[in-house]
Amino acid sequence: MVSSHMFNITQEHEMIRQAARDFAQNEVAPIAAEFDESGDFPLETIRKMGEMGFMGIEVPEKYGGAEMDTLAYVLALEEISKADASHGTIMSVNNSLFCYAIMKFGTEEQKRKYLMPVASGQKIGAYSLTEPMSGSDAGTMRSLAKLEGDYYILNGRKSWVTSGPVADFVIVFMMTEPEKKHHGVTAFIVEADKPGFIRGKKEPKMGIRASATSEILYENYKLPVANRLGDEGMGFKIAMTVLDAGRIGIASQSLGIAEAAYEASLAYVQEREAFGKKIGQFQGISFKLADMKTRIEASRLLIYNAAMAKEKSKKTGQRYRDAKITEIYEGTSEIQRLVISRLETGLR
Numbered sequence: 001m002v003s004s005h006m007f008n009i010t011q012e013h014e015m016i017r018q019a020a021r022d023f024a025q026n027e028v029a030p031i032a033a034e035f036d037e038s039g040d041f042p043l044e045t046i047r048k049m050g051e052m053g054f055m056g057i058e059v060p061e062k063y064g065g066a067e068m069d070t071l072a073y074v075l076a077l078e079e080i081s082k083a084d085a086s087h088g089t090i091m092s093v094n095n096s097l098f099c100y101a102i103m104k105f106g107t108e109e110q111k112r113k114y115l116m117p118v119a120s121g122q123k124i125g126a127y128s129l130t131e132p133m134s135g136s137d138a139g140t141m142r143s144l145a146k147l148e149g150d151y152y153i154l155n156g157r158k159s160w161v162t163s164g165p166v167a168d169f170v171i172v173f174m175m176t177e178p179e180k181k182h183h184g185v186t187a188f189i190v191e192a193d194k195p196g197f198i199r200g201k202k203e204p205k206m207g208i209r210a211s212a213t214s215e216i217l218y219e220n221y222k223l224p225v226a227n228r229l230g231d232e233g234m235g236f237k238i239a240m241t242v243l244d245a246g247r248i249g250i251a252s253q254s255l256g257i258a259e260a261a262y263e264a265s266l267a268y269v270q271e272r273e274a275f276g277k278k279i280g281q282f283q284g285i286s287f288k289l290a291d292m293k294t295r296i297e298a299s300r301l302l303i304y305n306a307a308m309a310k311e312k313s314k315k316t317g318q319r320y321r322d323a324k325i326t327e328i329y330e331g332t333s334e335i336q337r338l339v340i341s342r343l344e345t346g347l348r
């Protein structure tokens with residue numbers, strides 16, 4: 001088991017982990033199966049999670065968040081996902097994709113108007129990059145935003161939007177200059193209750209069924225220039241930066257799911273009997289449990305380490321900028337490799 005001192009898990013971290021664990025087991029776990037079956041969005045518990053500070057864990061208090069670090073975020077998300085992966089997904093998109101994007105790239109006005117209500121859980125945020133014909137290769141998106149005076153006119157079809165059926169605000173990525181490809185993508189913050197914002201069909205899913213997913217269509221949606229997130233053409237960079245940061249959250253979600261599966265399996269093998277023994281006494285079964293536990297602990301080490309590294313990189317950004325040049329001057333790292341390999345092999 002990973003001990004607290006290995007990762008500077010402070011008293012504050014323990015407190016949020018315990019609060020998330022209690023909330024997850026008392027409020028989320030009991031309703032998880034029912035919401036999984038119906039596919040309804042668990043708005044009531046999500047609002048409560050907002051009140052607990054779980055919907056904007058890294059957001060400064062002045063913008064409605066809990067003002068904690070990445071490790072606190074992964075610890076809480078792990079506990080929520082352990083009780084129900086759907087709640088974990090909704091929490092993850094709200095924190096990692098919506099709040100983080102505005103925290104990092106938004107103006108003061110955007111932070112007050114959009115970050116505050118979403119970080120406090122009063123409103124739901126979504127992130128919308130994917131299109132029916134544009135997934136991993138996001139630079140091929142077709143949705144268009146055309147500048148007309150003080151407004152952008154948005155047109156397009158976005159798919160697979162987590163929380164799409166219920167989101168109040170969406171960060172959407174559209175082409176402003178299609179001929180520039182990746183460099184022609186711009187990010188916007190849109191409000192759902194405006195003309196031209198059309199929620200499409202809700203996707204039926206095999207898992208995370210209470211996390212609603214849908215298409216969103218834009219038909220001549222008129223958006224003030226003040227709602228542009230970052231500069232024109234910066235959208236692709238924003239999209240990728242946000243996804244990079246969000247991946248730690250996805251990893252802690254999968255850790256929570258794995259732990260729940262492990263605990264259920266453990267309880268079953270200790271109770272179920274066959275051939276006069278608990279099935280956990282058969283080596284073939286007990287080895288599976290041992291392998292599960294090993295992988296869970298290895299993942300935990302990686303995830304907590306990644307969370308600490310992300311936190312550290314915020315503080316040591318200065319050294320990173322200084323260190324970078326040593327990979328470039330007097331021969332780049334690639335050239336150094338070339339020199340060494342030629343010297344060693346004597347070949348050119």
Ligand SMILES: Cc1cc2nc3c(=O)[nH]c(=O)nc-3n(C[C@H](O)[C@H](O)[C@H](O)COP(=O)(O)OP(=O)(O)OC[C@H]3O[C@@H](n4cnc5c(N)ncnc54)[C@H](O)[C@@H]3O)c2cc1C
Nearest residue numbers: 093127128129130134135136137159160161162163205213
């Ligand atoms: C439940 C759910 C929720 C989602 N939520 C959101 C959301 O909130 N916001 C959002 O914007 N998007 C969301 N998505 C979309 C998700 O990000 C995309 O599904 C994902 O990026 C993959 O795109 P795709 O499905 O179009 O697959 P494709 O990009 O078409 O890929 C198809 C297959 O080809 C493989 N492939 C593609 N390119 C390469 C390559 N260069 N090398 C090797 N293999 C490759 C892929 O790995 C995959 O196996 C969601 C999707 C799902 C299923």
